[in-house]
Amino acid sequence: MTQTVNGHGTVTTSGSGPRGGDDRLGSGVYDGPRALAEARRALRVALPEPSSKYTQDDEWCVVQQPDGAWSEFRFHDYDRIFDVPGLYEKIFYDVLGCDSPRFMVGLLADALADARIEAADVRVLDLGAGNGIMAEELAAVGVAHNVGVDILPEARTAAERDRPGLYTDYLVTDLTALDAEGSRRLAGHELNALTVVAALGFGDIPPEAFRTAYDHVAEGGWVVLTIKDAFLAADDTSGFARMIADGMASGTLEVVRRERFRHRLATDATPLVYEGIVARKRGPLA
Incomplete structure (x- = not known):
């Protein structure tokens, strides 16, 4: 089972983020180049259910690309992630709030x-x-x-x-x-x-x-x-x-x-x- 996030359902967690921010998924700490904005908006990301625990080296998600197809991506499969414009930013910045x-x-x-x-x-x-x-x-x-x-x-x-x-x-x-x-x-x-x-x-x-x-x-x-x-x-x-x-x-x-x-x-x-x-x-x- 997965949870969809960032514009397709919201998941929250308690606690404080870096420099007093919050811990919401998709907290929007990074804008990035304007040329990537449309590509990021077109991508949908689904994460495993919050009750599912993975080591950081084994984390994954599934991504719906603009053609409608869903694909699984391990977070450390950087070669595949970089091949999709905006996907790196979508996963790590829009959804997971990297700062x-x-x-x-x-x-x-x-x-x-x-x-x-x-x-x-x-x-x-x-x-x-x-x-x-x-x-x-x-x-x-x-x-x-x-x-x-x-x-x-x-x-x-x-x-x-x-x-x-x-x-x-x-x-x-x-x-x-x-x-x-x-x-x-x-x-x-x-x-x-x-x-x-x-x-x-x-x-x-x-x-x-x-x-x-x-x-x-x-x-x-x-x-x-x-x-x-x-x-x-x-x-x-x-x-x-x-x-x-x-x-x-x-x-x-x-x-x-x-x-x-x-x-x-x-x-x-x-x-x-x-x-x-x-x-x-x-x-x-x-």
């Missing part, structure tokens, strides 16, 4: 202001760039040089389709096996910031890929990341808890902002809590 890119860019903007650094001087490596929502939020605060990296060619295609011109460059590559040409290409951008938002801990970006991206950021550069709180726990097996904890303890990661926040809602309408970290790179990760 991570806006929230994290806000933390970064505050940190830059405190450090008296102009956003125009920041040159970002956006890891797990997807279809460009993070670059859109960064551009809104004045960051003009964004380099996207994603392992999926469908992600770059979607970014070029939905948000043309936001990325100075966009590499489709596996950072666990980055070749010399890819490394030279990244180095040529003289990157001084890394953003990794809503992409760590589920196997999409393993620690080795994060370390490679980190190594291409200049000393003193900015590191902006979100990660589910479970992946920072003592019993974490992903490798991120130790990497990040060791970086903080050694001073390699100098944390300047750290907040727990609601990344989005799960399909059962419970909040998914993440850690948001803004740090300065002060040395290599162990």
